[in-house]
Amino acid sequence: MDKTEVLVIGSGPAGLKGALGAAEQGAKVTLVERDPFLGGQLVKQTHMFFGSKEQYASERGFKIAEKLTAAVEEHSAIRVLKEAAALGYYDDGVVTLELKGRVLPVSFNTMIMATGAQENTLMFPNCDLPGIYGAGAVQTLMNVYGVLPGKRVAMLGAGNIGVIVSYQLLQAGVEVPAIIEAAPDIGAYHVHASKVRRMGVPIYTSHTVVSAHGKDFLEKITVAELSDSWQPVPGTERELDVDVLCIAVGLTPLTEILFQAGCEMAYIPELGGHVPRRSAVLETSVPNIFVAGDVSGIEEASAAMVEGTIAGLKAALNLGYGRDSYEEKIAAAHRELASLRKGPTGEKIRSGLDHLEQAGEVRQ
Amino acid sequence: MRIQNHPILDFKKGKKVSFTFDGSRFEGYEGEPIAAALHAAGVKVLSHSRQHKRPRGFWCAIGNCSSCNMQVDGVPNVRTCVEPLREGMVVQIQQGKGEVGGAPDG
Ligand SMILES: Cc1cc2nc3c(=O)[nH]c(=O)nc-3n(C[C@H](O)[C@H](O)[C@H](O)COP(=O)(O)OP(=O)(O)OC[C@H]3O[C@@H](n4cnc5c(N)ncnc54)[C@H](O)[C@@H]3O)c2cc1C
Numbered sequence: 001m002d003k004t005e006v007l008v009i010g011s012g013p014a015g016l017k018g019a020l021g022a023a024e025q026g027a028k029v030t031l032v033e034r035d036p037f038l039g040g041q042l043v044k045q046t047h048m049f050f051g052s053k054e055q056y057a058s059e060r061g062f063k064i065a066e067k068l069t070a071a072v073e074e075h076s077a078i079r080v081l082k083e084a085a086a087l088g089y090y091d092d093g094v095v096t097l098e099l100k101g102r103v104l105p106v107s108f109n110t111m112i113m114a115t116g117a118q119e120n121t122l123m124f125p126n127c128d129l130p131g132i133y134g135a136g137a138v139q140t141l142m143n144v145y146g147v148l149p150g151k152r153v154a155m156l157g158a159g160n161i162g163v164i165v166s167y168q169l170l171q172a173g174v175e176v177p178a179i180i181e182a183a184p185d186i187g188a189y190h191v192h193a194s195k196v197r198r199m200g201v202p203i204y205t206s207h208t209v210v211s212a213h214g215k216d217f218l219e220k221i222t223v224a225e226l227s228d229s230w231q232p233v234p235g236t237e238r239e240l241d242v243d244v245l246c247i248a249v250g251l252t253p254l255t256e257i258l259f260q261a262g263c264e265m266a267y268i269p270e271l272g273g274h275v276p277r278r279s280a281v282l283e284t285s286v287p288n289i290f291v292a293g294d295v296s297g298i299e300e301a302s303a304a305m306v307e308g309t310i311a312g313l314k315a316a317l318n319l320g321y322g323r324d325s326y327e328e329k330i331a332a333a334h335r336e337l338a339s340l341r342k343g344p345t346g347e348k349i350r351s352g353l354d355h356l357e358q359a360g361e362v363r364q
Numbered sequence: 365m366r367i368q369n370h371p372i373l374d375f376k377k378g379k380k381v382s383f384t385f386d387g388s389r390f391e392g393y394e395g396e397p398i399a400a401a402l403h404a405a406g407v408k409v410l411s412h413s414r415q416h417k418r419p420r421g422f423w424c425a426i427g428n429c430s431s432c433n434m435q436v437d438g439v440p441n442v443r444t445c446v447e448p449l450r451e452g453m454v455v456q457i458q459q460g461k462g463e464v465g466g467a468p469d470g
Contacts, residue, residue: 034427036395036448046372060372085427118428130408130421137425137445145400146375148365172367216419217408254428 004030004079006315007095007108009086009257012040014293014304014311015114016068021312022112023077025322030106031078032097034085038072039065040116041136041294042301044143046171047164047192049301061301062143086115089261110288110315113258114308117251117272117294122156125211131218135165135248142172150244154221155179157248158203159187165246166196177240179203180223182230189345210237212245221245253295261286266359270352271297277362281314281330282307285362290315297356299349306336366404381451398444398455399425399432410434410444411458434458 006022008015011033019031037043045061056064072078084099095111097104119134121127131150133141135157138149153174155166158181166176179196184206186193197203206226213220225236252273259265263276264285275297276284283290290311293304310333316322322329341349367375378394385402392401399410399422409419410432423431427446436442436455440462444455 035446062373118424118426121423128413128418128420130410130419133422134424137423140425141400141403141422142367143373145396146367146370146373146377147396147400147404148367149403151365171371217421 001094002030002104002106003108004028004106005109005319006030006312007106007111008032008114008312009095009111010040010114010116010293010295011035011038011069011072011080012114012116012293012304013042013064013068013301014116014295014308015040015112016065016072017305017308018112018114018290018292018312018315019072019078019308020068020075021309022110022316022321023075023312025313025316025325027077027110027316027319027321029078030081030108031072032081032084032086032106034083036083038069038080038082042068044136044139045164045301046143046168057302064301086257089257095257110290110318112290112292112308112311112315113295114291114293114304114311115254115257115295117253117298119247120250120252122209122247122249124209126214127212129212129214129218130216131214131243132212132245132247135161135246138244138246139165139168143168148172148174149246150242151175152177152242153244153246154209154240154242155246155248156209157181157187157246157250158183158193158205159248159250160189160192162246162248163188163192163196163203165248166201167192167199169246170196170199170201176201177242178223180207180209181205182208182226208232209245218243218245251294251298253298255295258284258289258291258295261289263289264362266356268297268352268355270348270355275356277356277359279362280334282311283314283362288315288318297349297352300340303337303340303349306333306340309333310337365406381449383449383451383453383455385455386457392449394450395448397425398434398436398442398447398449398453400445401449402444402455409457414461433462435462440464 005028008019008031019029042061042065084097087096210224211222224232265274292307292311381394411420420431423429425445427443432445433441435458
């Protein structure tokens, strides 16, 4: 049996900051990541980030990952296990990892779950054809491994992910004939949307993909306009020849292990689905189990980093580390979170968090 | 198809290795996911659905969805979107669910 004080699962922005937050207070941390590299979603982000200076605004995502990874790998109190997938949680408080083809049980004093999210799918005839990929998957293929997803790629979803990945496809030399969005408005920040429009990519709002065509893989999609009640309008169908369709219709938190651990969960659509109820310092209803980042509600890397710090500070405090600086550091982090969530872009997350709070106080 | 020139990224590639896919010889770079090497070589169909035998490709690229599960060196249900490619690998489209400890040819 392997033992650690703080077990951090997932090494995206939330997990990296969680590990650093706890280690800087004096705790001994084990950070586990199922990929062969650290950084989570950040490693494939080639665009400059928004947010405040504390969260590395106007740096490219993969550069932020490089900096945080270096800080984590240099820290003597953090042990990093890569290619180590957390498999499950057991009643005696043990988490099992799959490491190099073997199962390694780990016991811990406190745990920070920072597993991120997975992409949502969408149902339409032939939606399972090869060539129909998650937008994040296409980004991984293209920006991490340098492989082109196809020649002509349509994007379904005009939120930030859909629009940013469309831009990255253009940068890689792929043709993007259309971005299709079911809602009447573009969800992405306008700077991103304007950038792809300037490059000649039309964004069709109030439109959707009604079917896909092809024998062994995608050759064509049928797109139609949607009525005010979100029904395809007969007679508006048109066909588009594409070899790839990217689906960018949102993410769902990866919460399996939290369910297994018996954390109280609530279904909050604005946060992406089932999310754990938690205190203001991100402790779930199971004492010593914390959450941070997209697994606690789909948001952004900037907020994920601050959440990671908060969870790390409190996970260390529960072990008796960092009493002197705790209050001050937590207050500063809460101020940062509040400033990231203010204004119209933070509306959805604020409303989701309100709904979560209405579900009642977290019982422990 | 691989990206030759990118305005922002440099791709660090491993050494060139060869492997077989359903008996034919392919090349890829060591350490990249098997599915990435296959995709670069134009192979899109990686598995078939159990009941209706519909073609399945890659979907999530993070080892979650099982759409890219294949038989690799005789081991079934390998998540090829995250499994690093190595010299001499024998990659096959899997028939059925696969058997734990089954014969190498399935
Ligand atoms: C195209 C795109 C553009 C974006 N642009 C921006 C932007 O401009 N600004 C911004 O702030 N945010 C942006 N984001 C959002 C941001 O990337 C995410 O919100 C952020 O990465 C979430 O961080 P995380 O640490 O919670 O999860 P992730 O980054 O998803 O990391 C989770 C990690 O956990 C690992 N993991 C999961 N399960 C296990 C397990 N069982 N065992 C071990 N490891 C596991 C995963 O492999 C992964 O490395 C963008 C996202 C996308 C897709």
